[in-house]
Every structure is written in structure tokens, then in C-alpha cells.
Amino acid sequence: MHSAVALTPRVADIPAIQEPLLNVSDLSLRRGKAVVLDGVSLALRPGETLGLIGESGAGKSTLALALIGLLRAPEVQLDGSMRFRDTELTQLREADYRRLRGNKIGLIFQDATAALNPCFTVGAQIAEPLKRHLRLSRWARRERAAELMHSVGIPEPRMRLDAYPHELSGGMQQRVMIAVALACNPELLLADEPTSALDVTIQAQIMELILDRVRALNSSAIFVLHDLALGAQVCDRIAVMYAGQIVEEGPSEHVLAAPLHPYTQGLKSCVVELGSRRLVPIPGQIPPLNAMPGGCRFAPRCPKAKTICSEQRPQAETRDGRQVACWFID
């Protein structure tokens, strides 16, 4: 499946010093009393791809929705900062945020079948951001939509413009979703588990297609994934999330080769490797939001936990070019 396709990281292509495109620092998100995201910090340079890895419930999708401004006050309470170029997203007025969504920031949903409106043709849905943000004429929208469909590998795009979502296969629907997200050449693409609702046989194709388009447009991308190995293959850098916090963040191959945080180590040992007998699942599960432990949130499940872990929260430290939040980095 994933590993069958060669997907080379591109760390080398990126200039070492560059203004970040996106800079999230100490972002917290509260829904009522529950702290869903807790002190999240990450930076993304132009053209860089980042994998957000974690179990379901870690807050990855929440972070993606917060970034595109679909989770905002008054629904939730946001603290900290999200800078996108020179714009502070947390302070942005809704009308201005709307001009970013689908334009500068694109979002690919997990399940295209559910995320495409069954009552509108795919052409109309691709054309929507073109009308909204680029103010293209009706004719130009149709042309551009067909081009976009062609670019995401939909055969005979002109005939399919007037097709309804249910007339396309799951893979084709996800390609349409990608075309919608990329319609306005976004600077930042968020992809929320873009292949997990698809057949195994086409997952790799779709992943490669997204990467290919992202590279072609020189966009940055954040992939929300639950598979550490896939993330390391696809992305330049990896951020591992646990219970609303980023526990380890760094270049993909380093994180995968030598994970520092016990949770990342656990995730890695979950990955079945050919010829290897190691398959040690992490015991337990993410604690419920209303019963988060006071210190390190991973402490109750951590094989290395000591007293301090459940008392004080570890701060992120820089080690070997990556950030790790753990009291006992060996």
C-alpha cells in the first residue's frame, strides 16, 4: 500500500532561513471547560509539508478546523496566536477570514462522499471558490473547473463537469475534493486524513496526487494522519500530537529513525515492519477531555513515567533539531 510508492521527502529543497508561512504559538482551544488544544506551537515555511500524527481524539482535526477558522468564538474559546503571513488569524474578522478560506487556505476532507453536496454538480462545487474569490466569469469558471479536474486526473473532465457526486466513484469524488481545495492555488493546504475513507488500492494514488499538486503549486501543506510511517514518507516534518498537545516535532526521517518521546516510540512500535516481530501497542487510551491529568498528559500510559510526570507539565525542549516535551529524554 503506502510503502509501495516512493515518496521522497524534500527537506533538501528548502532554503534554511525563510520567514514562516504559518506560525502557531501557544495555541489553546477550549470548548466549555474542556481544553481540546493545549499550548500548541508549530511553524511551517513556504513549500514545506508537515504531518500531524496521532491517535483519533488527539486534536489533529480540531487544529485543522481551527486553522481554517471553522472553529472560532463563540463556539469555542481560542487563546494564543496563529499567524498566517502577516495576518493574526485569531483576531481576524469573519468577513476577512472568509476571503482566506478556499482561497489562500484550502481544506481536503476525510470523506469526500459526505463532504460533497449531493444536490449540486461537481462542476458547480469546483467553480464556487473561483466565483467567490477570483470573480471569474461563468464561462471562465467552467473552463478553469475543467482544467482543475484534468489536473487531478479525472478523465474526460468536460463530460464530468455536469455529473453529480453520486455518479462518481469514491476515488473520483476525492479527486474532486482536491480540485475544490486547490481551485484558487492556496498557499496552505490542509488535508484531514485525505485517504482513510478510500479503498486501500487507490490510497497511494490519491496521496501522491496531492503531493504532486502541492509541489506543482509550491504550496505548503499540513497532513493530518494517524500513521507515523506514512507521515514520515510523505512529509518533510512530523508533529506528533497527544491529547491536544504536540509532544514531539522535527524532521521526518529523524523522528521516524530515532523517536525521542515515549509516545512517538510507542507509535513507531505499532507500525508493522516486514521481517520484524515487534508490534507493541500502547496500552490504554487518550483520557477523556474532562479528566485530563495535571502533569504530562501521557503519563498514565507512559512506560517511563515517574512521580514528576504526573505533577508537572514538561516544557518543549530543543534536542537534535527537534522539539520534545518530556521529562526523561534519553
Add this chain to the structure above:
Amino acid sequence: MFQAASAKLAQTLLVLLFVSAASFAFLKLAPGDPVSIMLGSDYSKSSYDQLTHALGLDQPVVFQYGNWLADFVRGNWGTSYITSQDIFELAVLQALPVTLTLAALSLLIALVIGIPTGVLAALYRNSWADVLATTLAIGGNAFPSFYLGILLIWLFGVDLGWFPVLGFVAPWEDFWQGLWHLTLPAFTLGAWYIGLIARITRSSLLEVMGQPYILAAKARGEPAWRVVWVHGMRNVLMPLVTVIGLQLGGMLRGAVMTEVVFALPGLGMMVTTAVLNREYIVVQAGIMITGLLFVAVNLAVDQTYQFLDPRLRRR
């Protein structure tokens, strides 16, 4: 496509046949002997037999039905004993347009008030709009339309004098006068539908707004009003049309009452008067028309589904 359409057509024809058979059966069940009614009190045996033969009433019932159906299809519906008016003209050309106008106007009022109320109730749950929608849904659905009509006449017709109390002016003859005369009746009949429409809009929209494609529309930068009224409401139309179609019986029930309360010369008035006068052929004409109307609306609703939901379309 063709097969499905022809199956539908065959089914509809079958139902139409039942409707006509039921209407015919009604005439046969009606008390009184039509021959003796037509001959009056004093007649001879031979004249009785003669008329029976002339009317074809000595033939087997199946033949009588055939004759009746042939006459019906040709618009040869007979003459009223009382007003000596042609019944086809009375029912189809005079009464039916009145009822249809009343029903259409009521539905329009109900949609114009019901949909926004339902949308507001869904968007702002537990707000005044929500309370209003729930109250309208429960109250409007249960409140007897004939008493509501009387109250409206009392308040707006007599007390405030804003609207005429009785009578009908055809909007196709004098549009504004007609509309003015139909306002109170249309509100009376529409009140019943407002709550229903508000309630269905509310619950359907609540469900639709939780769908991922709504979030996806927002993620494309669609403004809030378009997300609700285009992406959301487009998906609410289907359950809305279903309910409107299903409740046609209630609509006709209310129309009969409303017509009588406001003295509108529609189908309901016609049938009521005919029942009181024991004019069975007029009653039968009313039954037949409402039956046909029922079938036609059900067919129309069925066709609308394909138009509203692309997933039901056959290519």
C-alpha cells in the same frame, strides 16, 4: 427510464379506475331511486320502465359503469335538479378554480411565513423563533380552521373592518379585489400549514447543517447566508415537498371548512350544499374531482422528487 415511466403511468391509470369506480359505486349506493325522483310523485308503470330503459338502468351494472365513464370522460356530467345548471360547468369551470386559487394562496402564505420561521428556529435554537415555530406547529396543526375563520372574521372583518367578511371575487377578473377578498380565507387555511412547514424546515435544516458538506461549503469561503439558504435549504426541499404532498388531505379538509365559513363558491361549498340538498350526482362530481386532484398531486410530488434529488434521477 421509459419502463419506469410506463409502470408509473399504468399504476396511475389503475388508481384513476378505482377512483371512478368508487364514485360510481357511491351513486349506486345513494338512497332513492333516480327514476322515481325524475318522474315525480305520479307516474305509470310503463313510463317508469321506459325511462329506466332510456337511462340504461336495466342493463348490467358493468355496462352502466361503462356508459357512465364514457359520459364522464366526455364532460357529460348531467344537470343539477335544483339549479338546472350543467354539472361539469358548475364543478370544473366554476368551483374548481376557486378551490385551487384558495389552496395555492394559502400554500404561498404558509411557505412565506413557515420557511423563514423554521430556518430561524433551526439556526437560533431555543430563541423566540424556535418557541414561535413550536407553538405554531402544535397550535396551528390542531386549531380547527372553521373556528379560526370565525375569529378572523370577527377581528379583522367586523371589528377592524380591514377585510371583506364574505364572498368571492375572482382574482383573474379583478386581481386586487380578488386578493383582498381571499386574504382572510387564505390565512385561515394557511395557518394550519405554517406550523407544519416551520417544523419540517426546522428539523430537516438542523439535520442538514450537521452534514460535512455544509462544513465543506464554509471551508470554500461561502458566506453564511449562502451556506444556509443555498447549500442547506437545497437539501431541505425534498422533505418539505414530501410533507406538503402528504398533507394534501388536510389541506382539502381545511379548504372545505374555509369555503363554507367565508361563503366561497368552491368545491367544498359545492359538495356541502349538494349533501344538504341530497343532490347525489353533484356530490359524486365533487368526489370524482377531489379523487383526481389527489392522484394528480401525488403524481406531481413523485415527479418533483427526481427534480429535487439528483440521486433519484435516472440517466
Add this chain to the structure above:
Amino acid sequence: MTEALNVTALTRESQWRRRLLQPMLRQRSAMVGLAIIAIYIFAAVFAPWLATHDPTAQDLMASLQGPSAAHWLGTDSYGQDLYSRLLYGAQLALIIGFASVALGLAVGVAIGLAAGLMGGRTEWVLMRIVDGLLAFPELILAMAFMAVLGLGTENVVYALALSFVGPFARMTRGDVLQVKSQPYIEAARMMGVPTAAIIWRHVLPNVVSPILVQAGMRISIAILLESGLSFLGIGVVPPTPDWGLMIAEGRGFITMAPWISGVPGVALAILLVALNLLGDGLRDAFDPTTQKDA
């Protein structure tokens, strides 16, 4: 064998109680509806003791009076006491409502069971008759039957019952067909359980709750139709104390004596609201897929 069957019947009954009764008790609006209906039933049952006057006694000297100590809710144009007529009207409305639904249910369920269980030509003929009935709105059907049967209280019951046969028959048949295809029916048949026993023990308990829910919701329609027919003058005949008749009578005096139509009108509206609340509660309790806020 009998033991085993009894056990299943018992669990089914307790299931019925858990699935239908308990969720309903939790619904406040349904309970409010039930309380109001209980008051109406009380008034109807004890009308002879609660009434202050003979509901049909005319006193032309006391006509068109407003509420007073002698006539608590006033009098109509014949000087009949509205309070007493209201009570007896409740009696009439509830009796006609329940009786017509019960009759329509009995006939409809019988037809539906026959059609669903026998199949073949019997089913075809029965269901075509039902189709014929269902092709018309209830009120038109009831009006047609009234035209054939003639006016009067009893005939109102028959006319309404006949107009309810169609929906009950179709529903029962659908339920029976569904139940019939269940494996346990097949199993019972193979074990040699007689058909009548299968119907009684397995089919009926499964179709009973949806039909009861339907019946509950029909009662409010029946009462609305009954008062409507009487209002039109083709239902119950005067001087019977009937709300529809009272509203029709008060219509002419709406400016002079609004209470004549107001007393029965408001009473009817409240009863119908209460019945609808209870009906909605029954439906929600029965069908967990209906959203609570729907």
C-alpha cells in the same frame, strides 16, 4: 412448547412497556397532553353530575346571556346553558372520536390481516378496495358516506370509521408482510403451530404498537372531522349538544355574543392540541429514529 411461547409473549410485553411506555412518561409535553385529556374524560364521564342545566332545555327568556351565576358560561340564542352543553359536548366528541377510530381500526386491521396473511387473489381484491378508499381525502370520504347514510350521531361514527379503514388496512398489511418474513414465524410454522396461534402470539403483538400509535393520532382527526361535519350541518343534528353545531350556531352571533362559539371553539382547540401532544409523544416514544426536536 406452550411454556416457551408464553415466555416470549411475556418478554415482548415487558419490552413494549420499556420501549413505549417509559420513554413516553419522560416526555413532559406528552404528559401535559395526557393530563388535559384526563380532565376532558372526567368532564365527559361526570357530565350528568357536573352539569347545572339540561343541555337541551331551551329558555328563550334567557337567550344570548353572558356568563353569570345562573349560567356559568352564558347561554346561546335558544337560551340553552353553554356550560352544560360544553360538558355533554365533550362526552359526544370523545365517544364519537373513540368509537369511530375503534370501529375503523377493527375493520381496517381485519382487512389488513386477511390481506397480509392470505395473499393471492383475496389480497389483491382487498387491497384494491383499500386503494380506492385511500384515493380520497378523509373529509370528502366522510361527507360522501354521510350523504349515503343520512344525518345523525350514529351515522357520523360509521362515516368516520369507514374513512379510517383504508389507512389502518394498509398499515396492518405492511406490518404483517414484514413480520411474516421473519425467521421465527417460519420456525413456528415448521414446528406445526396452528396459523391462528401464530397470528395471535407472534403477528399481532408485533403489529399492535404501531397501530395503536396510529390510532392515537387518528382520534384527534376524528374529533376534528366530527365537529367539522356537524359545523357544515351534515353531521350530528340539533339540538344535540355538539361543539361543531354550537360553533355553527354562534357564528351568526359572533359580534353580539362571541362566547357562544368561543366556549366550544376554545374547548375543541385545547382538546385537539392535547391529543396532538400525546400523539407526538406516542410517536416519538415508539419510533426512536424521530429526533426529539423534530
